[in-house]
Amino acid sequence: ALPTTFDEAVDLAIIGGTGLYQLDCLKPVAVLPPIQTPWGATSSPITIAVFIGDSNTTNNKFVVAFISRHGINHEFPPTHVPFRANIAAIKKLQCKAVLSFSAVGSLQEHIKPRDFVLPQQLIDRTKGIRNSSYFNEIGLVGHVGFGNPFSTKFADFIYQFKDILTNPDSDEPCLMHYDQDTTVICMEGPQFSTRAESKMYKMLGGDIINMSVIPEAKLARECELPYQMICMSTDYDAWRDHEDSVTVDAVFGHLANNGRNANALATKIVKEMAKNLPEFMINGDGLKGSIKMSVATK
Ligand code: ADE
Numbered sequence: 001a002l003p004t005t006f007d008e009a010v011d012l013a014i015i016g017g018t019g020l021y022q023l024d025c026l027k028p029v030a031v032l033p034p035i036q037t038p039w040g041a042t043s044s045p046i047t048i049a050v051f052i053g054d055s056n057t058t059n060n061k062f063v064v065a066f067i068s069r070h071g072i073n074h075e076f077p078p079t080h081v082p083f084r085a086n087i088a089a090i091k092k093l094q095c096k097a098v099l100s101f102s103a104v105g106s107l108q109e110h111i112k113p114r115d116f117v118l119p120q121q122l123i124d125r126t127k128g129i130r131n132s133s134y135f136n137e138i139g140l141v142g143h144v145g146f147g148n149p150f151s152t153k154f155a156d157f158i159y160q161f162k163d164i165l166t167n168p169d170s171d172e173p174c175l176m177h178y179d180q181d182t183t184v185i186c187m188e189g190p191q192f193s194t195r196a197e198s199k200m201y202k203m204l205g206g207d208i209i210n211m212s213v214i215p216e217a218k219l220a221r222e223c224e225l226p227y228q229m230i231c232m233s234t235d236y237d238a239w240r241d242h243e244d245s246v247t248v249d250a251v252f253g254h255l256a257n258n259g260r261n262a263n264a265l266a267t268k269i270v271k272e273m274a275k276n277l278p279e280f281m282i283n284g285d286g287l288k289g290s291i292k293m294s295v296a297t298k
Pocket of ligand 1: 103104105106187192193209210211234235236237238
C-alpha cells in the first residue's frame with residue numbers, strides 16, 4: 001500500500017473523474033485519505049503522483065495531485081460536491097495551477113459530441129444554493145475580479161496539443177474549440193434543461209453547458225490559483241427539436257472516447273509542464289495578491 005502522507009509541494013492539481021489517475025508518465029507515490037478542511041472533507045482521496053519522464057526528457061521533479069470531483073463512487077451530485085474543501089486542499093498542497101475536466105452538453109451545431117472545448121467565459125445559472133465563497137462566514141469581505149474566470153495562458157498552453165485528440169470509431173476528427181468568447185453555462189441540475197431553457201441559453205451566448213464549473217472556478221480565483229477547465233462534449237442538450245433520439249450505446253461510446261482523449265491530453269500536458277514549467281505557473285498568472293480584503297464593519 002502507498003503512504004497516506006506527502007510532505008512536498010505539489011505542482012499541478014487535476015480535478016476529474018475515473019481514468020485520469022493513471023497517466024503513463026506518472027508514478028503514484030501516495031494516496032491521501034479525504035483531507036479534512038474547515039469546509040469539510042474533500043470529495044475523494046487525493047492521489048499524489050510524480051513524473052517519471054522518458055528517454056526524451058530530463059528528470060525534473062514534477063508532482064501532480066488528482067481529485068475526483070464526484071467521489072470515487074460518484075456519490076456527490078453537482079449540488080453537493082464539497083467544492084470549498086476540494087479547492088482548499090489543493091491550495092494547501094501548494095499547487096501552482098488547477099486543471100479541471102468536465103462533461104458538457106453542446107449548445108452549438110459545430111461542437112459535436114466527443115469534441116473538447118476550452119471555455120474562456122461563463123454564465124452562472126446555478127440557484128444560489130452552493131457555497132461559492134470562502135469569505136461568507138469569516139467577517140471579511142473579499143472582492144475578487146472575475147471578468148476573466150479562466151486562465152488564458154493555461155488555455156493557450158493546452159491548445160498547443162489539440163491534435164492529440166483521436167476518434168477511432170469514425171472518420172470525423174475530434175476538434176478542440178477555443179476562443180476568447182467561448183462560453184460555458186453552469187446550471188444547477190441535476191435535471192437537464194428543458195428545450196425552451198436550452199434555446200434561451202443559446203440566445204444568451206452559451207456554447208456548452210455543465211453543472212460543475214460554478215463554484216469551482218470562483219473558489220480557485222479566491223485562492224489566486226490559475227484555473228482552466230477542459231470540457232468534453234457528450235450530447236447536444238435539448239435545443240435541437242428534431243434531434244435523433246439518443247441511444248445509450250452512443251453515449252457510452254462518447255464517454256469512452258472522451259476518457260481516452262482526456263488521458264492522452266493530460267499526459268501530454270504533464271510531460272510538457274515537467275520538461276519546462278510554464279511561465280503562468282511560476283508567476284501565478286498575475287493573480288497573486290489580487291484579492292483585496294476589507295474587514296466587515298457591521
Ligand atoms: N453534462 C453533460 N451534458 C450536459 C447537459 N446537456 N446539460 C448539463 N450538463 C451536462
